Amino acid sequence: MAGKPKLYYFNGRGRMESVRWLLAAAGIEFVEEFLETREQYEKLLQDGALLFQQVPMVEIDGMKMVQTRAILGYIAAKHNLYGKNLKERALIDMYVEGTRDLMDLIRVHHKFSPEEQEKNLALINERATARYFPVYEKVLKDHGTEFLVGNQLTWADVQLIEAILMVEEKVSTILSKFPLLQDFKTRICNIPTIKKFLQPGSQRKPPPDESYVVTANRVFNRK
Amino acid sequence: MLQGTHTPGVLRKVFGGTHRNLKRGSMSGKPKLTYFNGRGRMESIRWLLAAAGVEFEEDFLETREQYLKLIQDGHLLFDQVPLVEIDGMKMVQTKAILSYIAGKHNLYGKGLKERAFIDTYVEGTTDLMQMILTLPFSPPEAKKKNLPLIIEKAKNRYFPAYEKALKQHGQGFLVGNQLSWADVHLLEAILMVEEKEPTVLSEFPLLQGFKTRISNMPTIKKFLQPGSQRKPQPDDKYVATVMKILKEG
Numbered sequence: 317m318a319g320k321p322k323l324y325y326f327n328g329r330g331r332m333e334s335v336r337w338l339l340a341a342a343g344i345e346f347v348e349e350f351l352e353t354r355e356q357y358e359k360l361l362q363d364g365a366l367l368f369q370q371v372p373m374v375e376i377d378g379m380k381m382v383q384t385r386a387i388l389g390y391i392a393a394k395h396n397l398y399g400k401n402l403k404e405r406a407l408i409d410m411y412v413e414g415t416r417d418l419m420d421l422i423r424v425h426h427k428f429s430p431e432e433q434e435k436n437l438a439l440i441n442e443r444a445t446a447r448y449f450p451v452y453e454k455v456l457k458d459h460g461t462e463f464l465v466g467n468q469l470t471w472a473d474v475q476l477i478e479a480i481l482m483v484e485e486k487v488s489t490i491l492s493k494f495p496l497l498q499d500f501k502t503r504i505c506n507i508p509t510i511k512k513f514l515q516p517g518s519q520r521k522p523p524p525d526e527s528y529v530v531t532a533n534r535v536f537n538r539k
Numbered sequence: 540m541l542q543g544t545h546t547p548g549v550l551r552k553v554f555g556g557t558h559r560n561l562k563r564g565s566m567s568g569k570p571k572l573t574y575f576n577g578r579g580r581m582e583s584i585r586w587l588l589a590a591a592g593v594e595f596e597e598d599f600l601e602t603r604e605q606y607l608k609l610i611q612d613g614h615l616l617f618d619q620v621p622l623v624e625i626d627g628m629k630m631v632q633t634k635a636i637l638s639y640i641a642g643k644h645n646l647y648g649k650g651l652k653e654r655a656f657i658d659t660y661v662e663g664t665t666d667l668m669q670m671i672l673t674l675p676f677s678p679p680e681a682k683k684k685n686l687p688l689i690i691e692k693a694k695n696r697y698f699p700a701y702e703k704a705l706k707q708h709g710q711g712f713l714v715g716n717q718l719s720w721a722d723v724h725l726l727e728a729i730l731m732v733e734e735k736e737p738t739v740l741s742e743f744p745l746l747q748g749f750k751t752r753i754s755n756m757p758t759i760k761k762f763l764q765p766g767s768q769r770k771p772q773p774d775d776k777y778v779a780t781v782m783k784i785l786k787e788g
Contacts, residue, residue, distance in 0.1 A: 367700050368663050379655065385634070386658035393651055402642050406628060407553065409635030414617050447617055 321346040321376040324360065326535070328528040329521045330423065331384045332372045334416075334478060336520065338388055340513035341474045342395035348519065357535045388412075392471035399465055407465045411452070411472040415479040418448045422482050426524040437486060444483045449494050452476055456496040462503055469507065477504045485523055552613050553629050570595040570625040573609070575784070577777040578770045579672060580633045581621045583665075583727060585769060587637055589762035590723040591644035597768065603784050637661070641720035648714050656714045660704070660721035664728040667697045671731050675773045676782075686735060693732045698743050701725055705745040711752055718756065726753045734772060 321339060325332035327350040339346050351357055351371065360366050366373055367382045374381045377394075381387045392398040392408075399405050421440050428436055455464050464472040480501055483490045491498050504510060513520055532538075570588060574581035576599040588595050600606055600620065610618050616631045623630045626643075630636045641647040641657070648654050670689045674682055704713055713721040729750050732739050740747050753759060762769055 367659065368666070369696055377652075379652070381655060381659060383659045383662035386655060386662050389658050390651065390655040393654065402639065403626075403628070405642065406630060406635060406639045409638050410553070410616060410630065410632045413632035413635055417617070451616055 320344070321374055323348045324351065324365075324373040324375075325371050326351050326528065326532055327521070328524050328532075330372075330524075330532075333521060334384065334419070334475060335372060335374060335387055335391070337478045337513065338391050338397070338471060338474055340518070340520070341469065341507070341509050342391065342397060343509045344391075344395065346519070351535050352531060354535050354537065385416075388471065397469065397471045397474070399470055404465050404470075408470050408472045411455070411464055412475045414448055414451065415472075415475045418443060419475075419479050419482055422486060425486070426529060440483065441487050441490070444487070444490055445493065448479075449490070449497060452500075453494045453496050456500055462500075469504075473500075473504055474510075477501060477510065552616050554627055569593075570623055571598060572596070573598045573600065573614075573622040573624075574620050575600050575777065575781050576770070577773050577781075579621075579773075579781070582770055583633065583668070583724060584621060584623060584636055584640070586723055586727045586762065587640050587646070587720060589767070589769070590718065590756075590758050591640065591646060592758045593640075593644065595768070600784055601780065603786065606784050634665075637720065646718065646720045646723070648719055653714050653719075657719050657721040660701070660713055661724045663697055663700060664721075664724045667693060668728050668731055671735065675778045690732070690736045690739060693736075693739055694742070697728075698740070698746060701749075702743045702745050705749055711749070718753070722749075722753055723759070726750060726759070 321344065323332055323335060323346055325348070327348075336346070357371075360371075360373070361369055365380050367380070370382060372382065372384055372387065374387050376387075376390070381390060389398070399408050418440075421436065421443060425433060425436050425440070452464065459465070461467045463469060464476065477500075480491065480497065491501065505514060512518060570593065572581055572584065572595055574597070585595070600609075606620075609615050609620075609622070614629055615622055616629070619631060621631065621633055621636065623636045625636075625639070630639060638647070648657050667689075670685070670692070674685060674689070677685065701713070708714070710716050712718060713725065726749075729740065729746065740750065754763060761767060
């Protein structure tokens, strides 16, 4: 049935959260199947549904897509969020790789010991304020439209807003030296589809907690 | 290129613009690669350019001073290499660079779904090659432990997927009916794993056939010959150079 995309993942953010963001921003309704037991995961494996034995997996347009970046690229291109030509794509690709690197630091944060978390937090702070946010602040300044690329919303903007909010959860004052990013945040959060996603009751997931870690470990047979 | 205009900040980092920055760019119009003199994350880019029959130049990072100067002069968007100067842009982020080259040189399939397949396949081979890429930089005990795990993943996770893809697709290529980025990346991955474990393809007859066929395509055959810009496996000297330049450990 060519219906809504179906997302297979844990009931939490992880690698799937960027996919939820992008679908939501594009105004695409989707359904989710949450992995809770090892048996579910093994059935997916046995059914040959996971090309590299991994999730995220998204059933979309007759494909069982895996690999987060591939999924995001497909959604972006399909829903006019990937710019208008090769050079705009190149900029979008560079920008999303940057935000991806930043978000990866946060994605794994909960797996660390309290001591390691302290170090990681310092790293997140440093990278956000010294490497990544200055770049996006300057892009907004130099580019002169409301968006990072071109003159309409793209995947790059959606991923940046996701990254900003994620870092702010860890360091609430992170945007204090970035006035244009503050404006960007306000503007993008007010786009109707995104505003809706940010409201309680949406499919946006909360930050990882203990039960999320326990579930993931159980499904993957990890200690 | 934006000649004669003052292009501020980040766009200058990406699109060049002032005379000072133009001096860095390639005078010949060929893409210019800035990286260490070794494989690392740049090797896939060398492979793809070579497969596309595109000549390129290289600037090798040998000292920390060179690297710091690149940063100070605003050439590195996120203070990182690889850097590829191509078509008036200073591109960083390996995936972005590879996608641009693939898109430009007709190696990205025809249509959204072929792109999706190619993207999925290259993510898999990236994950596999990433494991091997980082191996020389891990401590000796970790190296000993991780190499067998990598071979195991190659044999049980990745190569079965590509063997099946070739079988189901029934053409000489992973996607569509012509060479794509996915094929080039897979060949690179196969050869990289074989360097560690020569018999790794023994249970994958279609991959063996694929390897032979793709290796014999003229541009790729040329790249595989001695004297090409293909880089050898990393040695201790390479590891030491990288660590010194990036000041890690």
